[in-house]
Amino acid sequence: MTNSAVISVAGLGKSFGKLEVLKGIDLDLMPGEVLGVIGPSGSGKSTLIRCLNMMEVPTSGTIRFKGREVSSRFRGRGEAIGTGELRRKVGMVFQHFNLFPHLTVLGNVTAGPIKVLGEPRAEVEARAMDLLGQVGLADKARAYPAHLSGGQKQRVAIARALAMRPEVLLLDEVTSALDPELVGEVLAVIRRLADTGMTMVLITHEMGFAADVASRVLFMEGGRIAEQGSAEEILRKPESERLRAFLARFHA
Amino acid sequence: MTYHWDFFTVMQSFDLLLWGVWTTFLYTIGSIAIGVVVGAASCYARLSRFWWLRLISRSYQELFRCTPLLVQILWAYYALPMLLGVSISNTMAGLLTLSLYVGSFYAEIFRGGILALDKGQREASAAIGMSGLQSMRYVILPQAIKNMLPSFINQSVIQLKNTSLLYAISIAELTYMTSVVTSETYRPLEAYSLAAVLYFAMLFPLTQVADHFERRMRRSD
Numbered sequence: 001m002t003n004s005a006v007i008s009v010a011g012l013g014k015s016f017g018k019l020e021v022l023k024g025i026d027l028d029l030m031p032g033e034v035l036g037v038i039g040p041s042g043s044g045k046s047t048l049i050r051c052l053n054m055m056e057v058p059t060s061g062t063i064r065f066k067g068r069e070v071s072s073r074f075r076g077r078g079e080a081i082g083t084g085e086l087r088r089k090v091g092m093v094f095q096h097f098n099l100f101p102h103l104t105v106l107g108n109v110t111a112g113p114i115k116v117l118g119e120p121r122a123e124v125e126a127r128a129m130d131l132l133g134q135v136g137l138a139d140k141a142r143a144y145p146a147h148l149s150g151g152q153k154q155r156v157a158i159a160r161a162l163a164m165r166p167e168v169l170l171l172d173e174v175t176s177a178l179d180p181e182l183v184g185e186v187l188a189v190i191r192r193l194a195d196t197g198m199t200m201v202l203i204t205h206e207m208g209f210a211a212d213v214a215s216r217v218l219f220m221e222g223g224r225i226a227e228q229g230s231a232e233e234i235l236r237k238p239e240s241e242r243l244r245a246f247l248a249r250f251h252a
Numbered sequence: 253m254t255y256h257w258d259f260f261t262v263m264q265s266f267d268l269l270l271w272g273v274w275t276t277f278l279y280t281i282g283s284i285a286i287g288v289v290v291g292a293a294s295c296y297a298r299l300s301r302f303w304w305l306r307l308i309s310r311s312y313q314e315l316f317r318c319t320p321l322l323v324q325i326l327w328a329y330y331a332l333p334m335l336l337g338v339s340i341s342n343t344m345a346g347l348l349t350l351s352l353y354v355g356s357f358y359a360e361i362f363r364g365g366i367l368a369l370d371k372g373q374r375e376a377s378a379a380i381g382m383s384g385l386q387s388m389r390y391v392i393l394p395q396a397i398k399n400m401l402p403s404f405i406n407q408s409v410i411q412l413k414n415t416s417l418l419y420a421i422s423i424a425e426l427t428y429m430t431s432v433v434t435s436e437t438y439r440p441l442e443a444y445s446l447a448a449v450l451y452f453a454m455l456f457p458l459t460q461v462a463d464h465f466e467r468r469m470r471r472s473d
Contacts, residue, residue, distance in 0.1 A: 055375060074383055088381035098376035102394045112380035115390055157376075164380055 005064075006031050006168055006199055007052055007090070012061035014047050021047045023223040024061070029168065029201065034194045036214030036231065037203045040246060043220040045203045049170050052201065053090045054083040065089065088116060091161035095173040097153040099145040105132065105156050106141040112164045124163070131159040135189050151182030155189055162193075169193070171202040187213075207250045211235045219243050255441070262442040265433040269443075272429030273450055279350060279425060280412040286351035287411070291358025298363055309359070316356035322417050324349045329421045342421040350418075354411045361407060365400030366392060398469055405462035409455055416451075426450060 005028035012025040021044045029035060037045045050056040051063065054072060063070040068081040076082035100108050109128040113119045132138045135155040145153055154174055161169060171190065175183045187209050194200065194213045204210050210217055210231060217234040219227040227234060227243050238244045297309035316324065329345040369392060377387035416427040424432075430447040434440045 053379065055379065083378075084381050084383060087379055092379040094372060094376065094379075096372055098370070098372035100373065100376065100391055100395075102398070111377075111390060112382075115386055116381040160380065 003028060004031065005029055006066060008064040008067075009052070010062050010064075012048070012051060012063065013059050014044075014051060014056060015059045021223055022051070022058070025223075025225060027218075027225070029199065031167075031199055032197045032215075033199055034213055034215050035201045036210035036217040037201065037220060038205075038207070038210060038217060038234075038246070039220035039226070044223040045220050046172055048220065049092075049172050049201055049203055052168075052170055053087050053092050055092070088112075088164055089166055090168045090170060091164055091166035092170040092172065093154070093157050093161050093174050095176050097145075097150070097157045097177070099153055099156055099160070101145050103144075104141065105137065105143050105145070105148070108145070108156055109160045109163045112160065117164070128159070128163055131162050132156075134192070135159050136185070149182060150178045151185045154178065154186045158186075158189055158193075168199045168201070171200060171204075173203050173205065175204070175206060205250070207235060207247065219246070221246075257442065258439060259442050259446070261437045262433060262439050262446060265436060268429050268433050269426065269446060269450060272424060272426035272447075273454065275423065275429075276412065276415050276425040277454070279347060279415045279418060279423070280408075282347055283350035283354055283415075284408055284411060286347070287354035287358050290351060290355030291362055294355060294359035295362035295366070298359065299366065312352075313356040313359055316353050321349070321353050321414055322420060324353060325417055325421060342418075342423050346418045346421055346423050350411070350415065353414070354407065357407050358404065361400050361403045362396070364403070365396040368399050369395055401469070402462060402466050405458065405465075409458060409462075412455060412458075413451065 007027075007029040009025055009027040009029075012022055012027075013020070014022040023044075025044075025048060037049065039045050047056055051058050054063075054070060057072045065081050065086055068076075068079055070086055071077065071080040071082050074082050074084045076085065100111065103111060106125065106128055109131060110121070110124045113124040113127070114121055129138060129141060132141055135158060137152060137155055137159070140148060140152060140156075145156070148156065158169075158174075174190070175186050178186065183206070187206065190200070190202070190209075191213055202210075202214070212231075214231045216228065217231045218225050219234055219238075219240075221242060227238070227240055234243070235247065238247055294309045294312060297305040298313075300306055300309075325346060328349045329340065329342055332345070333340045373391055373395065374387055377391040382390065415425050418425050419427040419431065422428065426447055430443050434443045437443065
């Protein structure tokens with residue numbers, strides 16, 4: 001398969017024991033695209049996004065990163081790309097932040113570039129401070145995660161992922177664990193990232209935000225992509241009855 | 253009944269007791285050092301994805317945790333040489349048994365400390381491209397060590413006291429030396445009281461350090 005997709009997924013299946021969570025997903029993620037993924041819980045959204053950086057190893061199908069097949073090993077063999085290299089290029093932000101509590105905010109952001117990429121500390125710290133400035137947390141650089149609000153933690157987690165200079169960013173329900181009044185500050189950061197042309201896949205329950213920021217939206221149900229199209233098509237003019245029912249719950 | 257305390261006689265053999273303290277100290281440090289290595293290896297094996305490694309590790313742990321240390325020491329010194337057809341010095345038998353014994357407890361302490369961490373920590377470190385070893389070194393262990401430290405120190409305190417069982421195979425640690433002093437001076441009350449004081453003097457500072465660490469950790473949470 002030769003195309004210009006950053007990530008290209010073909011026939012992706014994933015089962016946990018007897019439970020089949022993903023049933024043949026085909027997907028091409030284009031550079032600069034912001035792909036919104038919506039769907040009811042248990043539809044396989046999270047498993048799909050976690051397969052894209054091999055946090056979950058697919059049971060069947062292939063994933064390619066810039067044309068190179070993704071291996072489930074840390075080091076790839078031959079042309080294949082290993083999970084180590086893949087995850088340096090495909091960053092992830094989690095629902096529950098997962099900041100390293102024993103490191104300061106700055107330590108969290110610099111750990112990857114220093115330990116994994118082996119870049120000089122001074123350079124990395126300067127870049128990290130710049131990133132923390134972008135997410136509005138430069139003054140918290142020396143604080144520990146325990147002393148931050150949920151919204152601040154999530155913004156640090158985004159800065160931590162960006163410090164690796166990823167080509168793709170995966171966002172797994174990054175505002176779901178936040179108090180409602182803290183959602184806006186995190187969405188604003190993602191909004192700005194989208195404007196800079198960052199390629200992103202984001203699972204979200206914020207339909208308004210998806211409509212605003214996503215260039216394409218997938219509606220997942222039962223482990224399949226049930227419907228996809230522009231945000232306008234999917235969210236404003238849903239075709240299937242199931243999607244209409246799903247959206248109705250959010251507009252209510 | 254009034255007992256006439258006479259520490260003077262016993263104090264004349266104080267150098268023997270000090271020798272015992274020193275030996276106790278060496279066996280404690282030695283067996284803890286080896287025990288940490290054995291425990292770490294056993295913990296690693298327990299967390300392995302290979303079932304046979306888990307089985308071997310589990311069997312070792314249960315064997316040493318579910319039999320009395322005194323029996324293990326006697327077995328290693330008297331029975332094992334018969335089985336292998338080679339002689340084993342009491343130093344070797346004592347050190348080895350103590351190490352394997354404490355290692356089996358350390359292994360579970362280490363494993364508990366690692367498993368108590370949220371799995372999101374491992375995922376987050378993997379998500380920035382860390383290898384399993386890097387994740388262990390920079391993310392998991394620094395947090396896990398904090399979790400395990402109180403139990404680790406507790407087990408190590410017990411370990412120092414357990415060296416007294418080496419008395420049974422004539423190793424010149426504090427309890428054995430006290431019995432030597434007793435037989436020389438006929439002053440068991442003074443001699444064993446002094447031994448208790450010496451054990452206490454070795455361990456009390458250690459438990460205070462442990463408490464201090466525990467308090468400091470709670471503060472940073």
